[in-house]
Amino acid sequence: MKKKLIAMTLLLCLAAGVLVACGDNSAQSTGEETSQNTEEGAVQGAEEEAAETVQRDFTFGFNYMSYSDALGKKIQKVTQQTCDILGVDTNYAEFGSDMENTISTIQNQIELGVDAVSGSFAYSEILQMCEDNDVVQMYPSGYISDPDMLQYVAGMSNFGGFISENDYEAAYDAVNTLYENGCRNIGLITMPDGLADFMDQRNQGVRDAVAEHDDMNLITDYQGFPGDYGTYLSQWLSVYPELDGVVNTSNDGTCEAAIYTAEAQDKVKLAVFDLQDGTKQAIEDGIVAWCATGQENTWAISVILAYNQLCGHDLIEDNTTVLYRPFLYIRSAEDVEIYDKYVDGDIPVYNEEEIKALIYDYNPDVTIDDIIAVNEAYSIEDIAARRGE
Template identity: 25%
Template sequence: MRRIMSLVLTVILVFSLAGCGSSNRSDSSAGGAKVTSGADQTTAEQTGTSDKTDKVWGGKSGETCGDPNGQYTIGVIIHTTTDFLCSKLKAYTDYMGKEFSVKFNYYIIENFADETYLAAIENLCAQGVNGIITTNFSGTAVLQGLKICEDNGVYLGVGFSQIDESIKDQVYASKYFVGGSYEADYQAGYDIITSLIDAGCKNIAAIGYEPGITCHDRRWEGMMKAFEDHPEVKKAGEYRGLEFTKAVEDFLASDDTIDGIAITLLGIEYCQEPIKAAGREGKIKIAFCDFSENCQEGLDSGFVSCAIGGQYVDVVFPFIFMYNALNGTPLSEEKTEVPVNFITCKTGEEFSNYMTYLHKDGVYAWTTDELKQVIKKYNPDATADDLVKMGASYSIEDTIARHGK
């Protein structure tokens, strides 16, 4: 009876979140795209559902990809599947899923609150998934999410975020935590500031996502360290929140000497129009994390001094850990989180190469044949260290060397 009541309450919570829309995320999605609830995505007729799924979703299901009749089903909790980054991430899982007989079920969250993640994990477990990959899930709530997975016999992997040091031992001790991956966010924050300095900027405004998301917090820390290391450069001001475009407008209205803007997420989408409206085109450069289709023009023109992204590959690492575990052949007894390089582009040529060799349709950092080398089913000698080496070598140059021109 308690489990039935828990399930009913969870369903009520999910639909109450769906009813909130994205009003509290104006400008706040990491990709700038409108975010909708996973329960609103596609009908059961489009995706195919079981009676168990119908009870959880009220006749609807989240987005799916990969092999619809896969041996395993892995849920992915993410904020969107439509922006430049996450649409590519989903395409990669579709590609891997079809090769490795895995169905991916995407649960689209409306915000990054702990209770939103926990509700998503509850619902995916109730659907009967074999594993869950969560993105940007951090803090001590990971322990609560892992407990839900343990109670349901479901594996958990984490992407785009590192497990907090305060709970790492507890998380690693669970047989249901398979591993995770995270980017060099601190270094990325540092690099976007120094790129502006190298481009001649003397008065730089710093803009970041509101505190609480590990990747953005670390990018912010890197930015602040770069300012500390370069006292010859003025910091025009700081803003952390959700109203990014307004923050740019306010900075430009209050200081006509600003010549650089650094932002921990998409830059062009939030900066270009305010700069144009202020009559400051050609006088301000920007640097940021997260690629978009507009990076090419910005880098070619010199408006963008540095764009950092390419992290769609992040999903590979928790997936490989999980797939090995599901097959009963974990890569190692010791749990591992893989540090993954960013791709840094400071010229239009670099971004063009990124698009050609890493991002265009049908092109991925590692082919499924290459991924088989880190799956014990195909290569009994595969180890977690092999994944760590992959994360460390990820670059445009490495991909060109492996895949050729």
């Protein structure tokens, strides 16, 4: 028993000696491990914090005339795809052909608790509602030119920015395309002046382009709402035998149908904004000489801008700045084929990687210059190149 006690005492002494002898090294090793663990913990904490930042709880409200027409379907599809990528809930509403319903429609969405809402019409009531209720107003495919309203927009804290196609430039190009196709006496079918600035720009672009040609005339125009455009074109075909071209600034598909019905395929050329279900065939048949489309992807950029702003990273310094994007122009059957393959299919024009590259939560280095670069590059050729073919 004594031997066991002696042996245990010797072992304890040896152990104590070893600890004393290695004391400095052990302390140094422990310090390094602690520092390393602290650094690893900081990195892990940062990663966890970053993961938390992308778990946002937002609802975006979208309103449009009708989601049953071709453009409405595309807008709903693109905005839903974009919001799904960002984890944003959505609310969709229609206001029909009566534009005054836009105000009550947006009011209802705000009352439902949306964090951002689309509203591309120059109504002071909408601007005021969004500002008063701390709701970001998205303004896709539109802008405001009224000085008083712009002054109000400049001071808003809940404005998501103007993001729009260059409507004036496109309308000017539409007329010149008709001119190149031999049209000299044309009509204009459009929405009422003063309804929306982007539509006013289209109307003015048509008138200015016609005035540039001494041998071209704007012989008639109709201002109304989609749904009855074809009826008026049918009347024109009877009343104006010299009519050889028409610009339709908000295509509802009825003008193409009116040309087929009157068997005027070889007489009248159309230039239309918006690609409807029958427009592709009309392009292939030579009825439509020019089509501006692709506006639905402008709405994706508007969602991106609003999302960043809601997260506290407003990329736009001046609310009155308009970020312009080109339309996608279709002038031939070959263009239709490219459009069908790269734009009108199930693959989003902007995929998840490309969208998140424009979101601060995923890319803290993102700036407005990145948004501008994406806008300026937008074309059928750009889309085909990004899809790897």
